[in-house]
Amino acid sequence: MKLSRGQMGRRLLGLAVAGVALVAGGSAYAELGQPAPWEWTLQASGSPVMDNITWFHNFLFWLIAVITLFVLALLIIVVVKFNAKSNPVPSRTTHNTLIEVAWTLIPVLILVGIAVPSFRLLFLELDVPKADLTIKATGNQWNWTYAYPDDKIEYTSIMLNEDDRAKLASPPPRLLGVDHSLVVPVNKIVRVQTTGADVIHSFAVPAFGIKIDSIPGRLNETWFKATKEGIYYGQCSELCGKDHAFMPIVVKVVSDQVYDDWKKCVQSNKDDCIDQPQGGKSAKQSARGDGTAKS
Numbered sequence: 001m002k003l004s005r006g007q008m009g010r011r012l013l014g015l016a017v018a019g020v021a022l023v024a025g026g027s028a029y030a031e032l033g034q035p036a037p038w039e040w041t042l043q044a045s046g047s048p049v050m051d052n053i054t055w056f057h058n059f060l061f062w063l064i065a066v067i068t069l070f071v072l073a074l075l076i077i078v079v080v081k082f083n084a085k086s087n088p089v090p091s092r093t094t095h096n097t098l099i100e101v102a103w104t105l106i107p108v109l110i111l112v113g114i115a116v117p118s119f120r121l122l123f124l125e126l127d128v129p130k131a132d133l134t135i136k137a138t139g140n141q142w143n144w145t146y147a148y149p150d151d152k153i154e155y156t157s158i159m160l161n162e163d164d165r166a167k168l169a170s171p172p173p174r175l176l177g178v179d180h181s182l183v184v185p186v187n188k189i190v191r192v193q194t195t196g197a198d199v200i201h202s203f204a205v206p207a208f209g210i211k212i213d214s215i216p217g218r219l220n221e222t223w224f225k226a227t228k229e230g231i232y233y234g235q236c237s238e239l240c241g242k243d244h245a246f247m248p249i250v251v252k253v254v255s256d257q258v259y260d261d262w263k264k265c266v267q268s269n270k271d272d273c274i275d276q277p278q279g280g281k282s283a284k285q286s287a288r289g290d291g292t293a294k295s
């Protein structure tokens with residue numbers, strides 16, 4: 001098939017439009033708190049720490065882009081202007097004080113410019129502010145046990161199998177749904193303490209910008225403040241054995257009222273609270289449903 005130049009141009013244009021649509025469509029799929037198909041950026045941020053990480057990532061990206069382009073331009077100049085053909089008699093210059101001072105000083109200034117926001121971010125992550133609530137996440141082979149020590153709540157969170165997931169009205173993403181999720185109130189500082197019961201695991205939720213090793217015999221600590229209500233997915237991020245890929249983390253961020261209702265629901269041993277996958281109902285509805293079922 002022979003194409004005229006106009007036809008070819010139109011086809012190329014069509015291809016370009018399709019490409020842009022694909023990329024734009026991909027990012028349009030992006031949902032807060034979970035990965036998206038064709039995602040090429042960091043997950044959307046759901047906490048101040050992640051806001052900072054995203055900013056720092058973008059800052060470094062553009063800095064590196066400028067440096068790389070600058071070095072590339074220098075290389076091209078050298079290749080074109082100073083090859084043996086176009087510059088048969090090379091200069092024998094060996095020192096240039098100004099350039100030597102510049103190529104020492106400018107990289108130092110760039111590194112200092114990186115170090116300042118880098119340390120600021122590090123301290124933001126490490127210094128746990130006064131917490132409103134503490135949760136303890138214990139990594140087991142292969143699931144998580146969550147405890148709310150101040151409220152005497154403790155339960156284990158296990159991944160939903162494909163059959164159970166298919167039964168749900170709005171199924172969670174594949175391999176990310178669990179039977180009991182972690183529930184926390186919105187805009188509250190949550191201190192996360194984590195340890196391992198058997199081997200090293202790692203508690204990670206990308207949208208909150210947290211990833212911390214759960215090590216047997218040690219209690220590691222981090223924190224997050226979820227700024228938007230919703231469901232946030234994470235995974236164990238340390239190779240911990242054969243089912244490492246099947247111990248997801250689900251955090252439900254809810255209003256204070258719903259959180260209090262959930263606490264009461266769990267403390268009274270009801271079995272239809274909002275930490276469970278049929279959730280989405282308010283805890284009140286769940287409690288009512290349970291009351292009739294149990295009486």
Ligand SMILES: [Cu+2]
Pocket residue numbers: 139140200201202236237238239240244247
């Ligand atoms: Cu693990």
